[in-house]
Amino acid sequence: MNLHTLNKTGQxxxxxxxxxxxxxxxxxxxxxxxxxxxxxxxxxxxxxxCFAIRDDxxxxxxxxxxxxxxASINWKDFxxxxxxxxxxxxxx
Amino acid sequence: MNLHTLNKTGQxxxxxxxxxxxxxxxxxxxxxxxxxxxxxxxxxxxxxxCFAIRDDxxxxxxxxxxxxxxASINWKDFxxxxxxxxxxxxxx
Amino acid sequence: MxxxxxxxxxxxxxxxxxxxxAALDMALTAAAxxxxxxxxxxxEAVRQLLSGQETDNSGLKNIGxxxxxxxxxxxxxxxxxxPSLFLQGMNDEYLLDGIEHVSDxxxxxxVESADxxxxx
Amino acid sequence: MxxxxxxxxxxxxxxxxxxxxAALDMALTAAAxxxxxxxxxxxEAVRQLLSGQETDNSGLKNIGxxxxxxxxxxxxxxxxxxPSLFLQGMNDEYLLDGIEHVSDxxxxxxVESADxxxxx
Amino acid sequence: xxxxxxxxxxxWSSASALSALKFAEAAMEARNEIxxxxxxxxGVFNASVNCVPPQDEIDIPARWQSLIKQxxxxxxxxxxxxxKRGILDKPEVERYEKPGATLRNGFTISxxxxxxxxxxxxxxxxxxxx
Amino acid sequence: xxxxxxxxxxxWSSASALSALKFAEAAMEARNEIxxxxxxxxGVFNASVNCVPPQDEIDIPARWQSLIKQxxxxxxxxxxxxxKRGILDKPEVERYEKPGATLRNGFTISxxxxxxxxxxxxxxxxxxxx
Numbered sequence: 001m002n003l004h005t006l007n008k009t010g011q012x013x014x015x016x017x018x019x020x021x022x023x024x025x026x027x028x029x030x031x032x033x034x035x036x037x038x039x040x041x042x043x044x045x046x047x048x049x050c051f052a053i054r055d056d057x058x059x060x061x062x063x064x065x066x067x068x069x070x071a072s073i074n075w076k077d078f079x080x081x082x083x084x085x086x087x088x089x090x091x092x
Numbered sequence: 093m094n095l096h097t098l099n100k101t102g103q104x105x106x107x108x109x110x111x112x113x114x115x116x117x118x119x120x121x122x123x124x125x126x127x128x129x130x131x132x133x134x135x136x137x138x139x140x141x142c143f144a145i146r147d148d149x150x151x152x153x154x155x156x157x158x159x160x161x162x163a164s165i166n167w168k169d170f171x172x173x174x175x176x177x178x179x180x181x182x183x184x
Numbered sequence: 185m186x187x188x189x190x191x192x193x194x195x196x197x198x199x200x201x202x203x204x205x206a207a208l209d210m211a212l213t214a215a216a217x218x219x220x221x222x223x224x225x226x227x228e229a230v231r232q233l234l235s236g237q238e239t240d241n242s243g244l245k246n247i248g249x250x251x252x253x254x255x256x257x258x259x260x261x262x263x264x265x266x267p268s269l270f271l272q273g274m275n276d277e278y279l280l281d282g283i284e285h286v287s288d289x290x291x292x293x294x295v296e297s298a299d300x301x302x303x304x
Numbered sequence: 305m306x307x308x309x310x311x312x313x314x315x316x317x318x319x320x321x322x323x324x325x326a327a328l329d330m331a332l333t334a335a336a337x338x339x340x341x342x343x344x345x346x347x348e349a350v351r352q353l354l355s356g357q358e359t360d361n362s363g364l365k366n367i368g369x370x371x372x373x374x375x376x377x378x379x380x381x382x383x384x385x386x387p388s389l390f391l392q393g394m395n396d397e398y399l400l401d402g403i404e405h406v407s408d409x410x411x412x413x414x415v416e417s418a419d420x421x422x423x424x
Numbered sequence: 425x426x427x428x429x430x431x432x433x434x435x436w437s438s439a440s441a442l443s444a445l446k447f448a449e450a451a452m453e454a455r456n457e458i459x460x461x462x463x464x465x466x467g468v469f470n471a472s473v474n475c476v477p478p479q480d481e482i483d484i485p486a487r488w489q490s491l492i493k494q495x496x497x498x499x500x501x502x503x504x505x506x507x508k509r510g511i512l513d514k515p516e517v518e519r520y521e522k523p524g525a526t527l528r529n530g531f532t533i534s535x536x537x538x539x540x541x542x543x544x545x546x547x548x549x550x551x552x553x554x
Numbered sequence: 555x556x557x558x559x560x561x562x563x564x565x566w567s568s569a570s571a572l573s574a575l576k577f578a579e580a581a582m583e584a585r586n587e588i589x590x591x592x593x594x595x596x597g598v599f600n601a602s603v604n605c606v607p608p609q610d611e612i613d614i615p616a617r618w619q620s621l622i623k624q625x626x627x628x629x630x631x632x633x634x635x636x637x638k639r640g641i642l643d644k645p646e647v648e649r650y651e652k653p654g655a656t657l658r659n660g661f662t663i664s665x666x667x668x669x670x671x672x673x674x675x676x677x678x679x680x681x682x683x684x
Contacts, residue, residue, distance in 0.1 A: 007443070007553060015346060030199070031197055034197070037272075037274075058242070059237055061237040079450045079454050082548055088548055089415060090553045122320065123319065147576075148362070151319060152318070152357065153355065153357040168583065170580070172584070174680065179301065179679075182302075206594065217671070320569060363611070422430075469640070474652050475638060476640070507608075509564075509599070510604030524653050
């Protein structure tokens, strides 16, 4: 059970999606929140929990955030998540 | 009659190819020489002259350089070319 | 000295590096020095034009709020490369007001006719 | 202190930024400090593995010559992500010797089992 | 939890330095331990004393410095990364005969081995990629 | 031909600073004129006095400096880019109360307007994108 992070789209997103397993979770941050506009929620295995940093969604003016599949979180939530999973893997 | 330069592949290459006209020329430099492996010679309009910086071809170990469509040049040649065309447009 | 026509092409997303600022600063300065300036946003740079960028809590400088300044400082044409908009999955309704659409053919002739073309 | 398994994933082309060096230095240091190290080259990073990189006239540091040092300094596995090789239009015959191929599934299980995964 | 953070991005350029700072601040607020902050690649500029950010923008190096001071954190700057980028401490300034040090108070220059060492002592390593 | 070159890349990171240097050297060898070298964005680090490149690598800032000296070139560093990256001349060091200047001899800090001015006087502008 690992926590993946993604801070951009493109190849990094493909690498992340290829490595994520059903028990893992994903945090979108920085330009990774643009993945919300590319419907990452529908591409991910259903069992993978998906989060996105609220500040980064707001600053980038990203829509599709009401998607119930993706929870918007703050930095403290991210810290808590990092403790809940075995390790953190940052794709970028 | 403009001289285009390209220092990477990907989106920059697409932008360059979309903007180049039949009277123009192209210099590949830095990571732009990887375009040789993507057969840029066959994508470009036939009338467009294509050059690549020799040092950059060698350092990157790029093959397909014997392609007669593409002339390998040094920095002095690049300087001369920049004078022959009306302006230089660097895509990257 | 006669004025030149600058075509500034911005290609990067607003908050992931320094290129967006480099393009905006160049456009603003050229206009301030009485050059004729056209700026075109293409590829990920179209995201700079999204309305509703809220940076209050993030510590970032709001790029979305710098775009209207371009017109104020007499940057003549503020354009979005329409095919990029489509590729980034963006609609017109998401965009700031007053942005002109250009096609590949439009951009090609801009590149051909400008005195200086600078890509950032 | 017990040794950890490091998985270093390199993603960038050899001469266009600092990431390739960051990945190589991290792999070499981890190995020097007696960690178990696997390095995987994927996306544009597969170009780091091209044989015949000649930097003598360019002033660049030869990345191709640093790869064999990985084995010498006891980096345990040096791998190329095979699908990336295909996407970059590269053949095995262009590659340096002694590079192990890994599939998407192999990489997935490496990511799952390593103690530290670092992407550069 | 014991954390080691790797900061790879420059303060002026990438959202990634800002993310690392905010994570570090939140981690300390939630009473975690940071074993070491490791500044790598362009991340070494977070330890520059000379950077003058625009007045209406966040001063990331100053924020790191106050976090480090407040919690007495161990902040190590990668020596190889720093040297080529001109981030120097006093001994290096003398050794290379340069005009003046550029390392901010609270930061130490050392080798990449310090990262491996910290990782072994930590529950989680977080690599803020640029 | 009269040239203005814009250098956008840092000496340690990008091939683009090296390309600009080699172009400038070749242009001078072929008896052209360089109206101005303009260092923009991370390109300002080419004017850092503090950078210590690895011994087996080319020292790009030193090469710029000797080219500038030999041909008495006008080398301008963008003020806004330089300030946030900690490349400071003596007046700025005093103004911002920083420990020491980091600008190399031969370079001047000034505004982006200096680029527009040079472009107007040049036959060709070459923007070395990073």
